[in-house]
Amino acid sequence: MLNRAENYERxxxxxxxxxPDRYNIAVDxxxxxxxxxxxxxxxxxxxxxxxxxxxxxxxxxxxDKLANALKAKGISRGDRVGILLGQCPETAVSHLAVxxxxxxxxxxxxxxxxxxxxxxxxxxxxxxxITDEVNLSKILDIxxxxxxxxxxxxxxxxxxxxxxxxxxxxxxxxDRFEAKPTGPNDPALIIYTSGTTGPPKGALHAHRVxxxxxxxVEFPHNFFPQERDLFWTPAxxxxxxxxxxxxxxxxxxxIPVVAHRARKFDxxxxxxxIAKHGIRNAFMPPTALKLMRQVKDPWGGKxxxxxxxxxxxxxLGAELLDWGKEVMxxxxxxxxxxxxxxxxxxxxxxxMEIVPGSMGRxxxxxxxxxVDESGTPVxxxxxxxxxxxxxxxxxxxxxxxxxxxxxxxxxxxxxxxGDLARKDERGYFWFVGRKDDIIxxxxxxxxxxxxxxxxxxxxxxxxxxxxxSPDAVRTEIVKAFIVLKQGTSPxxxxxxxxxxxxxxxxxxxEFPREIEFVDELPMTATGKIIRKxxxxxxxxxxxxxx
Numbered sequence: 262m263l264n265r266a267e268n269y270e271r272x273x274x275x276x277x278x279x280x281p282d283r284y285n286i287a288v289d290x291x292x293x294x295x296x297x298x299x300x301x302x303x304x305x306x307x308x309x310x311x312x313x314x315x316x317x318x319x320x321x322x323x324x325d326k327l328a329n330a331l332k333a334k335g336i337s338r339g340d341r342v343g344i345l346l347g348q349c350p351e352t353a354v355s356h357l358a359v360x361x362x363x364x365x366x367x368x369x370x371x372x373x374x375x376x377x378x379x380x381x382x383x384x385x386x387x388x389x390x391i392t393d394e395v396n397l398s399k400i401l402d403i404x405x406x407x408x409x410x411x412x413x414x415x416x417x418x419x420x421x422x423x424x425x426x427x428x429x430x431x432x433x434x435x436d437r438f439e440a441k442p443t444g445p446n447d448p449a450l451i452i453y454t455s456g457t458t459g460p461p462k463g464a465l466h467a468h469r470v471x472x473x474x475x476x477x478v479e480f481p482h483n484f485f486p487q488e489r490d491l492f493w494t495p496a497x498x499x500x501x502x503x504x505x506x507x508x509x510x511x512x513x514x515x516i517p518v519v520a521h522r523a524r525k526f527d528x529x530x531x532x533x534x535i536a537k538h539g540i541r542n543a544f545m546p547p548t549a550l551k552l553m554r555q556v557k558d559p560w561g562g563k564x565x566x567x568x569x570x571x572x573x574x575x576x577l578g579a580e581l582l583d584w585g586k587e588v589m590x591x592x593x594x595x596x597x598x599x600x601x602x603x604x605x606x607x608x609x610x611x612x613m614e615i616v617p618g619s620m621g622r623x624x625x626x627x628x629x630x631x632v633d634e635s636g637t638p639v640x641x642x643x644x645x646x647x648x649x650x651x652x653x654x655x656x657x658x659x660x661x662x663x664x665x666x667x668x669x670x671x672x673x674x675x676x677x678x679g680d681l682a683r684k685d686e687r688g689y690f691w692f693v694g695r696k697d698d699i700i701x702x703x704x705x706x707x708x709x710x711x712x713x714x715x716x717x718x719x720x721x722x723x724x725x726x727x728x729x730s731p732d733a734v735r736t737e738i739v740k741a742f743i744v745l746k747q748g749t750s751p752x753x754x755x756x757x758x759x760x761x762x763x764x765x766x767x768x769x770x771e772f773p774r775e776i777e778f779v780d781e782l783p784m785t786a787t788g789k790i791i792r793k794x795x796x797x798x799x800x801x802x803x804x805x806x807x
Contacts, residue, residue: 262279263625265484269613272609278626280445280654284443285441285442285468286356287324291317302320302353306521323350324358326431327358327431330433330434331364331434334412335411335412338364339365340388342355342366343390344390345371345373346393348520348521350520360468371393372769373768376767379407380460387407387410389414393418401423414430415427445468445654447468449470450465452501462661464657464660469655473653480594481595481604481609481621483611492511492543493521494544503544519538526549532553532560536564536565540566541566546572547575548735550584550585554584554588559588573704581593591610592615594608594621595608595620596620596624597647600657601656602653604655605653606622606690608622620692622688630684632645632646634672636673636674641683641685642686645682646696653676679697680695698729703736707729709728711767711771712741712772715762715763716759719759721746721758722759725741726790727739727740727773727792729799731804739773742776744778751778760774
Protein backbone atom coordinates (compact mmCIF):
# COMPACT_ATOMS: atom_id res chain seq x y z
CA MET A 262 0.00 0.00 0.00
CA LEU A 263 2.80 2.41 0.86
CA ASN A 264 4.39 4.30 -2.03
CA ARG A 265 7.84 5.68 -1.40
CA ALA A 266 8.44 9.37 -2.00
CA GLU A 267 11.53 11.51 -1.50
CA ASN A 268 10.59 12.56 2.05
CA TYR A 269 8.11 11.97 4.86
CA GLU A 270 5.72 14.75 3.87
CA ARG A 271 5.29 13.53 0.29
CA UNK A 272 4.95 9.91 1.42
CA UNK A 273 2.27 10.85 3.96
CA UNK A 274 0.31 13.13 1.63
CA UNK A 275 0.29 10.71 -1.30
CA UNK A 276 -1.07 7.75 0.67
CA UNK A 277 -4.54 6.38 -0.10
CA UNK A 278 -6.38 3.47 1.49
CA UNK A 279 -7.53 0.69 -0.81
CA UNK A 280 -10.07 -1.41 1.07
CA PRO A 281 -12.08 -3.84 -1.11
CA ASP A 282 -15.81 -4.50 -0.65
CA ARG A 283 -15.15 -8.19 0.05
CA TYR A 284 -12.18 -9.24 2.13
CA ASN A 285 -11.21 -12.33 4.13
CA ILE A 286 -7.93 -12.49 6.03
CA ALA A 287 -7.26 -16.15 5.19
CA VAL A 288 -7.82 -15.71 1.47
CA ASP A 289 -5.59 -12.64 1.41
CA UNK A 290 -2.64 -13.91 3.44
CA UNK A 291 -2.62 -17.53 2.26
CA UNK A 292 -4.94 -18.73 -0.50
CA UNK A 293 -3.98 -16.08 -3.04
CA UNK A 294 -0.37 -17.39 -2.98
CA UNK A 295 -1.23 -21.10 -3.18
CA UNK A 296 -1.01 -21.34 -6.99
CA UNK A 297 2.79 -21.26 -6.59
CA UNK A 298 3.63 -24.72 -5.19
CA UNK A 299 7.18 -23.74 -4.21
CA UNK A 300 6.41 -20.44 -2.44
CA UNK A 301 7.55 -20.72 1.18
CA UNK A 302 5.27 -19.29 3.85
CA UNK A 303 6.70 -20.57 7.13
CA UNK A 304 10.08 -21.81 8.33
CA UNK A 305 9.54 -23.53 11.66
CA UNK A 306 12.28 -24.45 14.12
CA UNK A 307 10.99 -26.53 17.03
CA UNK A 308 12.43 -26.66 20.54
CA UNK A 309 14.77 -29.50 19.54
CA UNK A 310 16.26 -27.44 16.71
CA UNK A 311 14.63 -29.34 13.85
CA UNK A 312 13.64 -27.10 10.94
CA UNK A 313 10.82 -27.60 8.45
CA UNK A 314 9.51 -25.28 5.75
CA UNK A 315 5.83 -25.01 4.80
CA UNK A 316 4.51 -23.58 1.55
CA UNK A 317 1.41 -21.45 1.14
CA UNK A 318 -0.11 -24.34 -0.82
CA UNK A 319 0.42 -26.71 2.11
CA UNK A 320 -1.08 -24.25 4.59
CA UNK A 321 -4.08 -23.72 2.33
CA UNK A 322 -4.68 -27.47 2.19
CA UNK A 323 -4.30 -27.88 5.95
CA UNK A 324 -6.58 -24.95 6.76
CA ASP A 325 -9.22 -26.06 4.22
CA LYS A 326 -9.30 -29.48 5.87
CA LEU A 327 -9.49 -28.01 9.38
CA ALA A 328 -12.26 -25.60 8.36
CA ASN A 329 -14.29 -28.52 7.00
CA ALA A 330 -13.63 -30.59 10.12
CA LEU A 331 -14.62 -27.76 12.47
CA LYS A 332 -17.74 -27.15 10.42
CA ALA A 333 -18.67 -30.84 10.76
CA LYS A 334 -18.29 -30.47 14.55
CA GLY A 335 -20.80 -27.61 14.61
CA ILE A 336 -18.50 -24.57 14.49
CA SER A 337 -20.00 -21.92 12.23
CA ARG A 338 -19.96 -18.25 11.31
CA GLY A 339 -19.65 -15.96 14.31
CA ASP A 340 -18.54 -18.69 16.72
CA ARG A 341 -15.56 -17.84 18.90
CA VAL A 342 -12.59 -20.20 18.80
CA GLY A 343 -9.77 -19.94 21.34
CA ILE A 344 -6.24 -20.62 20.06
CA LEU A 345 -4.00 -21.43 23.02
CA LEU A 346 -0.75 -22.18 21.20
CA GLY A 347 2.70 -20.64 20.74
CA GLN A 348 4.63 -19.91 17.55
CA CYS A 349 4.02 -23.10 15.57
CA PRO A 350 2.41 -24.23 12.29
CA GLU A 351 -0.79 -25.35 14.05
CA THR A 352 -1.37 -21.81 15.32
CA ALA A 353 -1.25 -20.38 11.79
CA VAL A 354 -3.43 -23.17 10.36
CA SER A 355 -6.00 -22.64 13.13
CA HIS A 356 -6.25 -18.91 12.45
CA LEU A 357 -6.68 -19.48 8.73
CA ALA A 358 -9.39 -22.10 9.27
CA VAL A 359 -11.37 -19.91 11.67
CA UNK A 360 -11.33 -16.94 9.29
CA UNK A 361 -12.41 -19.15 6.38
CA UNK A 362 -15.39 -20.28 8.46
CA UNK A 363 -16.33 -16.68 9.21
CA UNK A 364 -15.58 -17.40 12.86
CA UNK A 365 -13.85 -15.21 15.42
CA UNK A 366 -10.40 -16.24 16.65
CA UNK A 367 -9.28 -15.59 20.22
CA UNK A 368 -5.48 -15.67 20.55
CA UNK A 369 -4.49 -16.84 24.04
CA UNK A 370 -1.05 -16.71 25.67
CA UNK A 371 0.31 -20.14 26.60
CA UNK A 372 1.65 -18.78 29.91
CA UNK A 373 -1.82 -17.75 31.05
CA UNK A 374 -2.99 -19.50 34.20
CA UNK A 375 -6.43 -20.92 34.90
CA UNK A 376 -8.04 -17.67 36.15
CA UNK A 377 -6.90 -15.71 33.07
CA UNK A 378 -8.07 -18.43 30.70
CA UNK A 379 -11.40 -18.93 32.45
CA UNK A 380 -12.23 -15.23 32.23
CA UNK A 381 -11.39 -14.87 28.54
CA UNK A 382 -13.08 -18.08 27.41
CA UNK A 383 -16.13 -17.38 29.54
CA UNK A 384 -16.45 -13.72 28.57
CA UNK A 385 -16.21 -14.55 24.87
CA UNK A 386 -18.49 -17.61 25.22
CA UNK A 387 -15.97 -19.57 23.15
CA UNK A 388 -17.44 -22.63 21.43
CA UNK A 389 -14.12 -24.33 20.68
CA UNK A 390 -10.52 -24.32 21.83
CA ILE A 391 -7.37 -25.47 20.05
CA THR A 392 -4.41 -26.07 22.36
CA ASP A 393 -1.54 -28.47 23.10
CA GLU A 394 -0.97 -31.24 25.61
CA VAL A 395 0.88 -28.97 28.04
CA ASN A 396 -2.03 -26.52 28.33
CA LEU A 397 -4.84 -29.09 28.20
CA SER A 398 -4.64 -29.68 31.95
CA LYS A 399 -5.41 -26.00 32.61
CA ILE A 400 -8.54 -26.24 30.48
CA LEU A 401 -9.69 -29.44 32.17
CA ASP A 402 -9.35 -27.72 35.57
CA ILE A 403 -11.91 -25.08 34.49
CA UNK A 404 -13.95 -27.17 32.04
CA UNK A 405 -17.08 -27.22 34.22
CA UNK A 406 -17.06 -23.41 34.34
CA UNK A 407 -17.21 -23.09 30.54
CA UNK A 408 -20.69 -24.26 29.50
CA UNK A 409 -20.35 -22.89 25.96
CA UNK A 410 -17.15 -24.81 25.23
CA UNK A 411 -18.30 -27.81 23.19
CA UNK A 412 -15.11 -28.75 21.34
CA UNK A 413 -11.48 -29.12 22.48
CA UNK A 414 -8.74 -29.93 19.99
CA UNK A 415 -5.18 -30.87 21.04
CA UNK A 416 -2.22 -30.62 18.67
CA UNK A 417 0.02 -33.24 20.26
CA UNK A 418 0.20 -35.92 22.93
CA UNK A 419 -2.39 -38.12 24.53
CA UNK A 420 -5.82 -36.48 24.59
CA UNK A 421 -7.08 -38.94 27.20
CA UNK A 422 -10.36 -39.18 25.36
CA UNK A 423 -11.40 -35.68 26.47
CA UNK A 424 -10.34 -33.89 23.28
CA UNK A 425 -9.85 -34.44 19.55
CA UNK A 426 -6.40 -34.89 18.08
CA UNK A 427 -5.63 -31.93 15.79
CA UNK A 428 -4.08 -33.85 12.91
CA UNK A 429 -6.55 -36.75 13.13
CA UNK A 430 -9.43 -34.27 13.04
CA UNK A 431 -7.83 -32.39 10.17
CA UNK A 432 -7.58 -35.55 8.07
CA UNK A 433 -11.33 -36.08 8.44
CA UNK A 434 -11.99 -32.89 6.48
CA UNK A 435 -12.02 -32.41 2.72
CA ASP A 436 -9.07 -30.51 1.27
CA ARG A 437 -11.40 -28.12 -0.56
CA PHE A 438 -13.18 -25.36 1.33
CA GLU A 439 -14.63 -22.19 -0.10
CA ALA A 440 -14.08 -19.39 2.40
CA LYS A 441 -17.21 -17.69 3.66
CA PRO A 442 -17.78 -14.36 1.92
CA THR A 443 -16.82 -11.70 4.44
CA GLY A 444 -16.71 -7.95 4.23
CA PRO A 445 -13.86 -5.84 5.60
CA ASN A 446 -15.99 -4.81 8.59
CA ASP A 447 -17.04 -8.34 9.57
CA PRO A 448 -15.56 -9.47 12.92
CA ALA A 449 -12.47 -11.69 12.78
CA LEU A 450 -10.70 -11.82 16.14
CA ILE A 451 -10.81 -10.73 19.77
CA ILE A 452 -7.61 -9.75 21.55
CA TYR A 453 -7.95 -9.11 25.27
CA THR A 454 -6.30 -6.02 26.65
CA SER A 455 -5.67 -5.10 30.28
CA GLY A 456 -8.00 -2.76 32.14
CA THR A 457 -7.31 -0.48 35.08
CA THR A 458 -10.68 -0.50 36.82
CA GLY A 459 -11.97 -3.94 35.95
CA PRO A 460 -11.23 -7.21 34.19
CA PRO A 461 -9.56 -7.34 30.74
CA LYS A 462 -11.57 -6.05 27.79
CA GLY A 463 -11.89 -7.94 24.52
CA ALA A 464 -10.95 -5.70 21.60
CA LEU A 465 -13.00 -6.98 18.65
CA HIS A 466 -11.25 -6.49 15.32
CA ALA A 467 -12.60 -6.79 11.79
CA HIS A 468 -10.96 -8.55 8.83
CA ARG A 469 -9.75 -5.14 7.61
CA VAL A 470 -7.37 -4.89 10.57
CA UNK A 471 -4.68 -6.63 8.50
CA UNK A 472 -4.98 -4.06 5.70
CA UNK A 473 -5.00 -1.31 8.33
CA UNK A 474 -1.68 -2.58 9.67
CA UNK A 475 0.14 -2.60 6.34
CA UNK A 476 1.49 0.99 6.30
CA UNK A 477 2.44 0.62 9.98
CA VAL A 478 4.61 -2.38 9.08
CA GLU A 479 5.92 -1.16 5.72
CA PHE A 480 6.95 2.26 7.10
CA PRO A 481 9.20 1.34 10.07
CA HIS A 482 10.65 -1.58 8.11
CA ASN A 483 11.93 0.84 5.47
CA PHE A 484 9.38 0.10 2.77
CA PHE A 485 8.87 -3.60 3.42
CA PRO A 486 8.88 -5.86 1.50
CA GLN A 487 12.07 -5.94 -0.48
CA GLU A 488 13.84 -8.75 -2.28
CA ARG A 489 14.94 -11.64 -0.01
CA ASP A 490 13.14 -10.22 3.05
CA LEU A 491 12.55 -12.75 5.83
CA PHE A 492 10.70 -11.84 9.03
CA TRP A 493 10.97 -13.04 12.63
CA THR A 494 9.92 -11.85 16.08
CA PRO A 495 10.40 -13.30 19.56
CA ALA A 496 6.98 -11.82 20.44
CA UNK A 497 4.33 -14.49 20.90
CA UNK A 498 1.61 -14.80 18.26
CA UNK A 499 -0.99 -14.51 21.01
CA UNK A 500 -0.32 -10.76 21.04
CA UNK A 501 -1.04 -8.21 18.35
CA UNK A 502 2.70 -7.46 18.06
CA UNK A 503 3.57 -10.96 16.92
CA UNK A 504 0.41 -11.83 15.03
CA UNK A 505 -0.58 -8.69 13.12
CA UNK A 506 2.68 -6.72 13.21
CA UNK A 507 4.64 -9.64 11.73
CA UNK A 508 2.88 -12.84 10.61
CA UNK A 509 -0.19 -11.55 8.78
CA UNK A 510 1.40 -8.55 6.99
CA UNK A 511 4.32 -10.68 5.83
CA UNK A 512 1.97 -13.25 4.35
CA UNK A 513 -0.13 -10.52 2.75
CA UNK A 514 3.02 -9.74 0.75
CA UNK A 515 3.93 -13.41 0.25
CA ILE A 516 7.03 -13.04 2.44
CA PRO A 517 8.07 -16.03 4.57
CA VAL A 518 8.14 -15.87 8.37
CA VAL A 519 10.44 -17.80 10.69
CA ALA A 520 8.63 -19.30 13.68
CA HIS A 521 10.34 -20.25 16.91
CA ARG A 522 9.26 -19.48 20.43
CA ALA A 523 11.65 -20.23 23.27
CA ARG A 524 10.02 -20.47 26.66
CA LYS A 525 12.36 -17.71 27.84
CA PHE A 526 14.12 -15.11 25.72
CA ASP A 527 17.85 -15.81 25.43
CA UNK A 528 19.75 -12.80 24.00
CA UNK A 529 22.79 -14.85 22.93
CA UNK A 530 20.58 -17.37 21.16
CA UNK A 531 18.76 -14.50 19.42
CA UNK A 532 21.99 -13.45 17.68
CA UNK A 533 22.70 -17.06 16.72
CA UNK A 534 19.14 -17.53 15.46
CA ILE A 535 19.21 -14.38 13.31
CA ALA A 536 22.50 -15.43 11.69
CA LYS A 537 21.48 -19.07 11.26
CA HIS A 538 18.29 -18.31 9.37
CA GLY A 539 19.45 -15.18 7.58
CA ILE A 540 16.73 -13.05 9.18
CA ARG A 541 16.35 -9.74 7.37
CA ASN A 542 13.50 -8.11 9.30
CA ALA A 543 12.52 -8.31 12.96
CA PHE A 544 10.11 -6.83 15.46
CA MET A 545 12.06 -6.71 18.72
CA PRO A 546 10.49 -5.37 21.93
CA PRO A 547 12.74 -2.85 23.71
CA THR A 548 13.40 -5.23 26.61
CA ALA A 549 14.75 -7.83 24.17
CA LEU A 550 17.04 -5.21 22.64
CA LYS A 551 18.28 -4.14 26.09
CA LEU A 552 19.14 -7.74 26.94
CA MET A 553 20.86 -8.26 23.57
CA ARG A 554 22.89 -5.12 24.17
CA GLN A 555 24.47 -6.81 27.22
CA VAL A 556 25.96 -9.63 25.13
CA LYS A 557 29.73 -9.03 24.91
CA ASP A 558 30.51 -10.85 21.64
CA PRO A 559 27.12 -10.71 19.89
CA TRP A 560 27.88 -12.21 16.50
CA GLY A 561 30.92 -14.30 17.33
CA GLY A 562 32.17 -14.03 13.77
CA LYS A 563 28.82 -15.10 12.28
CA UNK A 564 27.52 -13.41 9.15
CA UNK A 565 24.18 -11.57 9.37
CA UNK A 566 21.94 -9.84 6.85
CA UNK A 567 19.60 -7.66 8.91
CA UNK A 568 17.85 -4.95 6.89
CA UNK A 569 15.26 -3.60 9.36
CA UNK A 570 14.34 -3.74 13.02
CA UNK A 571 11.14 -2.22 14.34
CA UNK A 572 10.55 -1.78 18.05
CA UNK A 573 7.65 -0.52 20.13
CA UNK A 574 6.14 -0.59 23.58
CA UNK A 575 8.37 2.01 25.19
CA UNK A 576 10.64 4.82 24.04
CA LEU A 577 14.12 3.97 22.77
CA GLY A 578 16.94 6.21 23.93
CA ALA A 579 19.96 7.51 22.05
CA GLU A 580 22.27 4.83 23.52
CA LEU A 581 20.11 1.97 22.24
CA LEU A 582 19.84 3.60 18.81
CA ASP A 583 23.63 4.01 18.69
CA TRP A 584 24.06 0.36 19.68
CA GLY A 585 21.74 -0.65 16.85
CA LYS A 586 23.88 1.16 14.31
CA GLU A 587 27.12 -0.27 15.68
CA VAL A 588 26.09 -3.89 16.32
CA MET A 589 23.12 -4.49 14.01
CA UNK A 590 24.32 -2.23 11.22
CA UNK A 591 21.07 -0.30 10.91
CA UNK A 592 18.82 2.32 12.49
CA UNK A 593 16.16 0.76 14.74
CA UNK A 594 12.84 2.35 13.85
CA UNK A 595 10.54 2.92 16.80
CA UNK A 596 6.77 2.73 16.37
CA UNK A 597 3.72 3.17 18.56
CA UNK A 598 0.27 1.67 18.88
CA UNK A 599 -2.03 -0.26 21.15
CA UNK A 600 -4.26 -3.30 20.80
CA UNK A 601 -7.35 -1.27 19.92
CA UNK A 602 -5.69 0.92 17.27
CA UNK A 603 -2.20 -0.26 16.44
CA UNK A 604 0.83 1.14 14.62
CA UNK A 605 -0.22 4.74 14.11
CA UNK A 606 3.02 6.58 14.94
CA UNK A 607 6.47 5.62 13.81
CA UNK A 608 9.81 6.29 12.20
CA UNK A 609 11.31 5.46 8.84
CA UNK A 610 15.03 6.18 8.80
CA UNK A 611 15.21 6.22 4.99
CA UNK A 612 13.01 9.29 4.53
CA MET A 613 13.01 11.17 7.86
CA GLU A 614 15.30 12.28 10.62
CA ILE A 615 15.30 9.98 13.64
CA VAL A 616 15.11 12.06 16.80
CA PRO A 617 16.19 9.99 19.84
CA GLY A 618 13.50 9.87 22.50
CA SER A 619 10.69 10.71 20.08
CA MET A 620 7.89 8.29 19.20
CA GLY A 621 8.04 9.49 15.59
CA ARG A 622 5.34 10.99 13.38
CA UNK A 623 1.92 9.79 12.17
CA UNK A 624 2.22 6.80 9.87
CA UNK A 625 0.68 7.42 6.42
CA UNK A 626 -3.03 6.68 6.42
CA UNK A 627 -3.62 7.69 10.04
CA UNK A 628 -4.57 11.04 11.50
CA UNK A 629 -3.06 11.26 14.97
CA UNK A 630 -3.20 14.27 17.26
CA UNK A 631 -2.69 15.29 20.87
CA VAL A 632 -6.11 16.27 22.23
CA ASP A 633 -7.61 17.74 25.38
CA GLU A 634 -10.40 16.19 27.46
CA SER A 635 -13.06 17.34 24.97
CA GLY A 636 -11.25 15.73 22.04
CA THR A 637 -9.96 19.02 20.61
CA PRO A 638 -6.41 19.01 19.21
CA VAL A 639 -4.08 21.15 21.30
CA UNK A 640 -1.26 23.45 20.08
CA UNK A 641 2.26 22.15 19.53
CA UNK A 642 4.21 21.83 22.76
CA UNK A 643 1.08 21.28 24.86
CA UNK A 644 0.62 17.98 26.70
CA UNK A 645 -2.56 16.01 26.10
CA UNK A 646 -3.81 12.56 25.17
CA UNK A 647 -2.75 10.76 21.98
CA UNK A 648 -5.85 10.16 19.85
CA UNK A 649 -6.54 8.62 16.44
CA UNK A 650 -9.37 9.86 14.25
CA UNK A 651 -12.03 7.51 12.92
CA UNK A 652 -12.84 6.03 10.49
CA UNK A 653 -9.59 4.14 10.29
CA UNK A 654 -9.25 0.55 9.01
CA UNK A 655 -6.84 -0.43 11.79
CA UNK A 656 -9.28 0.63 14.52
CA UNK A 657 -11.16 -1.95 16.56
CA UNK A 658 -14.92 -2.40 16.18
CA UNK A 659 -15.82 -2.41 19.87
CA UNK A 660 -15.08 -3.99 23.22
CA UNK A 661 -16.76 -7.37 23.31
CA UNK A 662 -20.00 -7.15 25.33
CA UNK A 663 -18.90 -3.86 26.89
CA UNK A 664 -20.69 -0.91 25.27
CA UNK A 665 -19.92 1.42 28.18
CA UNK A 666 -16.15 0.91 27.82
CA UNK A 667 -16.46 1.31 24.05
CA UNK A 668 -18.23 4.63 24.49
CA UNK A 669 -15.59 5.85 26.97
CA UNK A 670 -12.87 5.08 24.44
CA UNK A 671 -13.98 7.96 22.21
CA UNK A 672 -14.31 11.71 22.35
CA UNK A 673 -16.31 12.49 19.24
CA UNK A 674 -14.45 10.91 16.33
CA UNK A 675 -11.21 10.61 18.30
CA UNK A 676 -10.20 7.21 19.69
CA UNK A 677 -8.42 7.94 22.97
CA UNK A 678 -5.32 5.89 23.76
CA GLY A 679 -4.86 6.78 27.42
CA ASP A 680 -1.25 7.77 26.65
CA LEU A 681 -0.20 11.35 27.32
CA ALA A 682 2.22 13.10 24.98
CA ARG A 683 3.10 16.37 23.35
CA LYS A 684 3.74 17.12 19.68
CA ASP A 685 6.54 19.47 18.70
CA GLU A 686 6.57 22.03 15.91
CA ARG A 687 7.92 19.50 13.40
CA GLY A 688 5.18 16.98 14.13
CA TYR A 689 7.22 14.56 16.27
CA PHE A 690 5.41 13.03 19.26
CA TRP A 691 7.02 12.79 22.72
CA PHE A 692 5.70 10.40 25.34
CA VAL A 693 4.80 11.94 28.71
CA GLY A 694 3.09 9.14 30.64
CA ARG A 695 -0.08 7.13 31.13
CA LYS A 696 -3.39 8.79 31.92
CA ASP A 697 -4.43 5.73 33.92
CA ASP A 698 -2.66 3.08 36.00
CA ILE A 699 -1.59 0.71 33.21
CA ILE A 700 1.84 -0.83 33.88
CA UNK A 701 4.34 -1.11 31.02
CA UNK A 702 6.65 -4.06 31.70
CA UNK A 703 8.92 -5.76 29.16
CA UNK A 704 6.64 -4.65 26.34
CA UNK A 705 3.45 -5.91 28.03
CA UNK A 706 0.67 -3.58 29.09
CA UNK A 707 -0.62 -4.84 32.40
CA UNK A 708 -3.74 -3.67 34.22
CA UNK A 709 -3.58 -3.65 38.03
CA UNK A 710 -7.23 -4.62 38.57
CA UNK A 711 -6.94 -8.26 37.47
CA UNK A 712 -3.82 -8.77 39.62
CA UNK A 713 -5.42 -7.14 42.66
CA UNK A 714 -8.49 -9.31 42.26
CA UNK A 715 -6.28 -12.42 42.14
CA UNK A 716 -4.29 -11.31 45.21
CA UNK A 717 -7.48 -10.91 47.22
CA UNK A 718 -8.26 -14.58 46.62
CA UNK A 719 -5.16 -15.56 48.59
CA UNK A 720 -6.21 -16.63 52.11
CA UNK A 721 -3.68 -14.32 53.82
CA UNK A 722 -4.37 -11.13 51.86
CA UNK A 723 -6.77 -8.57 53.28
CA UNK A 724 -6.19 -5.66 50.89
CA UNK A 725 -3.93 -5.15 47.89
CA UNK A 726 -2.82 -2.43 45.51
CA UNK A 727 -0.64 -2.92 42.43
CA UNK A 728 1.51 -0.33 40.65
CA UNK A 729 4.41 -0.20 38.24
CA SER A 730 7.79 0.32 39.90
CA PRO A 731 10.61 1.79 37.76
CA ASP A 732 13.08 -0.79 36.38
CA ALA A 733 16.12 -0.28 34.16
CA VAL A 734 15.53 -3.31 31.93
CA ARG A 735 11.76 -3.83 31.92
CA THR A 736 10.81 -0.12 32.19
CA GLU A 737 8.52 -1.10 35.07
CA ILE A 738 7.98 -4.18 37.21
CA VAL A 739 4.76 -5.17 38.91
CA LYS A 740 4.85 -4.28 42.61
CA ALA A 741 2.14 -5.17 45.11
CA PHE A 742 1.42 -3.39 48.36
CA ILE A 743 -0.38 -5.82 50.65
CA VAL A 744 -2.26 -5.49 53.93
CA LEU A 745 -2.40 -8.94 55.51
CA LYS A 746 -5.39 -10.34 57.31
CA GLN A 747 -5.39 -10.03 61.09
CA GLY A 748 -3.22 -12.63 62.78
CA THR A 749 -0.97 -13.19 59.76
CA SER A 750 2.71 -12.25 59.92
CA PRO A 751 4.83 -11.41 56.89
CA UNK A 752 7.87 -13.50 56.00
CA UNK A 753 9.79 -14.59 52.90
CA UNK A 754 7.88 -17.87 52.64
CA UNK A 755 4.54 -16.05 52.54
CA UNK A 756 5.91 -13.55 50.00
CA UNK A 757 6.99 -16.35 47.66
CA UNK A 758 3.70 -18.17 48.13
CA UNK A 759 1.75 -15.06 47.14
CA UNK A 760 3.95 -14.54 44.06
CA UNK A 761 3.43 -18.14 42.93
CA UNK A 762 -0.29 -17.86 43.65
CA UNK A 763 -0.58 -15.07 41.05
CA UNK A 764 1.88 -16.60 38.60
CA UNK A 765 -0.05 -19.88 38.33
CA UNK A 766 -3.49 -18.25 38.08
CA UNK A 767 -2.78 -15.31 35.77
CA UNK A 768 0.53 -15.31 33.90
CA UNK A 769 4.28 -15.20 34.45
CA UNK A 770 4.52 -11.60 33.23
CA GLU A 771 1.80 -10.42 35.63
CA PHE A 772 2.96 -11.74 39.01
CA PRO A 773 4.37 -9.13 41.42
CA ARG A 774 8.17 -9.23 41.31
CA GLU A 775 8.21 -7.08 44.44
CA ILE A 776 5.86 -7.22 47.42
CA GLU A 777 5.76 -4.72 50.26
CA PHE A 778 3.67 -5.57 53.30
CA VAL A 779 2.08 -2.44 54.78
CA ASP A 780 -0.27 -1.66 57.64
CA GLU A 781 -2.57 0.45 55.50
CA LEU A 782 -3.07 1.77 51.97
CA PRO A 783 -3.67 5.40 50.97
CA MET A 784 -7.40 5.81 50.39
CA THR A 785 -9.79 8.50 49.20
CA ALA A 786 -12.65 9.66 51.40
CA THR A 787 -14.93 7.29 49.49
CA GLY A 788 -12.69 4.28 50.09
CA LYS A 789 -10.81 4.05 46.78
CA ILE A 790 -7.12 3.13 46.79
CA ILE A 791 -4.88 5.97 45.59
CA ARG A 792 -2.48 4.08 43.32
CA LYS A 793 -0.86 7.32 42.15
CA UNK A 794 0.40 7.98 45.68
CA UNK A 795 1.98 4.53 45.87
CA UNK A 796 3.58 5.04 42.48
CA UNK A 797 4.94 8.43 43.53
CA UNK A 798 6.59 6.79 46.54
CA UNK A 799 8.14 4.12 44.32
CA UNK A 800 9.57 6.67 41.89
CA UNK A 801 11.09 8.62 44.77
CA UNK A 802 12.51 5.46 46.39
CA UNK A 803 14.09 4.20 43.17
CA UNK A 804 15.54 7.62 42.30
CA UNK A 805 17.35 7.71 45.68
CA UNK A 806 18.88 4.30 44.96
CA UNK A 807 20.50 5.47 41.72
